Amino acid sequence: MIVDSDLARTKPLKQSLLDEGYEVIAHIKSTANVDDACRKLQPDVVIIDTDSPSRDTLEHICVMTMNDPRPIMMFTHDDDKDQIKLATQAGVCAYVVGTIPNERLKPVINAAIARFDEFKILRQALNEANIKLSERKVIERAKGLLMKQKKMDEEEAYSLLRSMAMHRKIRLGTLSKQIVQAAELLL
Numbered sequence: 001m002i003v004d005s006d007l008a009r010t011k012p013l014k015q016s017l018l019d020e021g022y023e024v025i026a027h028i029k030s031t032a033n034v035d036d037a038c039r040k041l042q043p044d045v046v047i048i049d050t051d052s053p054s055r056d057t058l059e060h061i062c063v064m065t066m067n068d069p070r071p072i073m074m075f076t077h078d079d080d081k082d083q084i085k086l087a088t089q090a091g092v093c094a095y096v097v098g099t100i101p102n103e104r105l106k107p108v109i110n111a112a113i114a115r116f117d118e119f120k121i122l123r124q125a126l127n128e129a130n131i132k133l134s135e136r137k138v139i140e141r142a143k144g145l146l147m148k149q150k151k152m153d154e155e156e157a158y159s160l161l162r163s164m165a166m167h168r169k170i171r172l173g174t175l176s177k178q179i180v181q182a183a184e185l186l187l
Helices: 007-019 031-041 055-067 081-090 102-150 154-168 172-186
Strands: 046-049 072-076 094-097
Touching (some): 007 102, 031 046, 055 072, 072 102, 102 154, 102 172
Parallel strands (some): 046 072
């Protein structure tokens, strides 16, 4: 999918993509509706061609990246370091200044996809680590409640939590959350 308000500038890019064997499924003129278009059309790659990425453009990219992430390439004429940093923080995988010859287009797209895939793996790992940390905190809290209420040590409280979770066939974190929520209701 190509995003560009300048149709004359888009024609050579679109032709280059077609020459390299890519299918251009859409051309939208503004990033204002890029999130909706991506959800509807499910493009493999989004290419944004702009003179310089505006604050609104970067915000729209950020929203799309949060809602429906996918590889984003940006072709621009702005080589400002701050703009490059802001664009990559928003979710741009490849920031290309100027035009690129046809023979370099495919490697740049492949690099953007590879970078996106790597970040996707890192985001998933971070998300899993955050979930485990949150779960661990809840388990510690539930253990503390059991230790205080039942007058037991930490090992006994953990053992009780584990056996209760196994008996109910639920995750230890889920049981711990239920215990903490029940305690909050009673206090």
